[in-house]
Amino acid sequence: MTEPDDAVRAAVDAAYRDEWGQVVATLIGLTRDWDLAEDCAQDAFAAALATWPRDGVPSRPGAWLTTTARNRATDRLRRDAAGRAKLRELAVLAREPAGPASAATEDIPDERLRLIFTCCHPALPFEARVALTLRTLTGLTTAEIARAFLAAEPTMAQRLVRAKRKIAEAGIPYRVPPADLLPQRLNAVLAVLYLIFNQGYDEQDGRRALTAEAIHLARVLVRLMPREPEPRGLLALMLLTEARRATRTDDGVLVTLEHQDRSRWGRALIDEGVAVLDEALALRRGGPYQVQAAIAACHATAPDFASTDWPQIAALYAELGRLAPSPVVELNRAVAVAMSDGVTAGLAVVDELAAAGDLDGYHLLPATRADLLRRDGRVAEARAEYEQALRLAPSEAERRYLVGRLEAL
Amino acid sequence: MKYMLLICDDETRMPSMAQMEADPVHQAWQADLQRRDAERFGMRLRPVADATTVRVRDGETLVSDGPFAETKDVVGGVVMIECADLDEAIAIAAGHPYAHWGSVEIRPVWE
Numbered sequence: 001m002t003e004p005d006d007a008v009r010a011a012v013d014a015a016y017r018d019e020w021g022q023v024v025a026t027l028i029g030l031t032r033d034w035d036l037a038e039d040c041a042q043d044a045f046a047a048a049l050a051t052w053p054r055d056g057v058p059s060r061p062g063a064w065l066t067t068t069a070r071n072r073a074t075d076r077l078r079r080d081a082a083g084r085a086k087l088r089e090l091a092v093l094a095r096e097p098a099g100p101a102s103a104a105t106e107d108i109p110d111e112r113l114r115l116i117f118t119c120c121h122p123a124l125p126f127e128a129r130v131a132l133t134l135r136t137l138t139g140l141t142t143a144e145i146a147r148a149f150l151a152a153e154p155t156m157a158q159r160l161v162r163a164k165r166k167i168a169e170a171g172i173p174y175r176v177p178p179a180d181l182l183p184q185r186l187n188a189v190l191a192v193l194y195l196i197f198n199q200g201y202d203e204q205d206g207r208r209a210l211t212a213e214a215i216h217l218a219r220v221l222v223r224l225m226p227r228e229p230e231p232r233g234l235l236a237l238m239l240l241t242e243a244r245r246a247t248r249t250d251d252g253v254l255v256t257l258e259h260q261d262r263s264r265w266g267r268a269l270i271d272e273g274v275a276v277l278d279e280a281l282a283l284r285r286g287g288p289y290q291v292q293a294a295i296a297a298c299h300a301t302a303p304d305f306a307s308t309d310w311p312q313i314a315a316l317y318a319e320l321g322r323l324a325p326s327p328v329v330e331l332n333r334a335v336a337v338a339m340s341d342g343v344t345a346g347l348a349v350v351d352e353l354a355a356a357g358d359l360d361g362y363h364l365l366p367a368t369r370a371d372l373l374r375r376d377g378r379v380a381e382a383r384a385e386y387e388q389a390l391r392l393a394p395s396e397a398e399r400r401y402l403v404g405r406l407e408a409l
Numbered sequence: 410m411k412y413m414l415l416i417c418d419d420e421t422r423m424p425s426m427a428q429m430e431a432d433p434v435h436q437a438w439q440a441d442l443q444r445r446d447a448e449r450f451g452m453r454l455r456p457v458a459d460a461t462t463v464r465v466r467d468g469e470t471l472v473s474d475g476p477f478a479e480t481k482d483v484v485g486g487v488v489m490i491e492c493a494d495l496d497e498a499i500a501i502a503a504g505h506p507y508a509h510w511g512s513v514e515i516r517p518v519w520e
Binding site: 121123169170171172173177181 | 496498
């Protein structure tokens with residue numbers, strides 16, 4: 001490949017990453033036909049690959065792609081009677097005989113927000129929301145999404161087909177919800193983005209692209225909803241978590257926060273995460289993602305484990321427990337309490353949790369208790385708890401970590 | 410869009426028609442339907458004790474007592490509504506008294 005071709009290829013790749021969602025969203029907005037929208041977006045990118053090397057990269061690739069996809073949709077609809085009837089209905093399409101050349105001056109409103117909220121509508125099954133968001137907004141292929149969620153490709157394809165069918169047949173509206181529905185629906189969107197991030201984060205190689213896609217989507221959401229604090233909270237949380245990823249495992253063994261090499265944390269990600277969190281907090285409406293990001297920021301900015309602001313982290317976990325009660329949050333608070341008020345106080349919180357029974361079978365309950373007992377010098381009890389955690393641990397990295405702890409006792 | 414709302418509960422309460430009419434939640438639901446001009450028709454059904462289920466298998470008509478499926482909630486009424494989209498149907502359904510102790514299933518009408 002010659003150099004200019006490489007440059008064009010890179011421009012098309014960049015456009016795919018940045019513009020795919022916008023092109024699909026605009027086409028769905030115009031035609032209400034999700035499959036047609038995806039097909040025409042695909043065609044527009046193919047046309048870009050074919051013509052940009054000859055004609056040069058347009059000054060506004062997104063507008064060029066959207067207009068090309070729209071013309072393609074018009075052509076396809078003209079082919080049959082039903083389509084022509086639809087075209088008359090969608091006068092907005094029929095009125096546009098203009099080719100890509102005129103697109104440069106056109107202002108295309110950002111339709112992605114409508115698309116995000118529709119993909120994450122609570123009437124769709126949760127896993128379908130996740131798949132549909134990835135397919136329509138980031139342009140990941142069905143095969144890529146299936147791989148990321150360890151599903152067979154036909155299963156994933158079926159899930160997408162069913163979701164699109166339900167949107168049409170059940171009358172799920174293509175819009176940003178009105179103010180009275182917004183808080184609840186925004187939470188549904190944030191949950192989908194956070195799941196995508198965690199799916200990429202929890203796994204070893206191969207799925208890491210998902211964390212990048214989740215961060216990209218969170219950035220889009222922040223840009224589209226600048227006055228909502230929680231999207232910023234979620235973006236900050238993702239950035240601050242991503243910053244520590246490289247240090248989470250060493251040679252396939254889990255490395256806990258205490259022993260991570262802080263010099264290898266991503267400084268730029270941490271700085272950006274802290275800045276985004278500050279913007280969110282300045283809006284003065286708290287929420288669970290902002291609190292989680294604040295906790296992550298405490299860790300990310302502490303010089304080492306011991307001098308971390310543990311009282312602050314314990315208070316933040318208590319706040320998180322009020323906003324979104326969960327025994328896992330309480331377990332995290334126990335660790336922070338142990339660090340700030342002493343092992344005995346931390347163990348008291350853990351014992352209360354164990355007595356409640358909500359975390360039965362969850363490996364981090366005995367693992368946490370084991371750590372606290374070890375710090376207290378109660379080796380025999382710690383050993384029994386580590387062994388219990390080892391039986392319950394779900395991943396190889398965690399089992400290897402626990403074996404290491406047992407050997408070190 | 411046309412939706413059939415299936416008004417369901419487990420029949421432990423069984424308010425009488427007069428009690429339903431007197432329930433302020435039910436009155437608010439009726440007023441909401443009127444304001445939206447959404448109701449096409451609706452009816453309350455007799456309890457499942459009065460239900461009969463018919464199935465035809467291999468040319469034979471099988472008649473059995475009670476509802477088709479043994480589930481906790483059963484359909485106690487149906488209301489056909491016509492409104493803009495699923496979000497409006499959800500808003501309407503959430504206003505029905507049964508939604509507070511039973512459930513309301515929203516089924517788009519096959520048109």
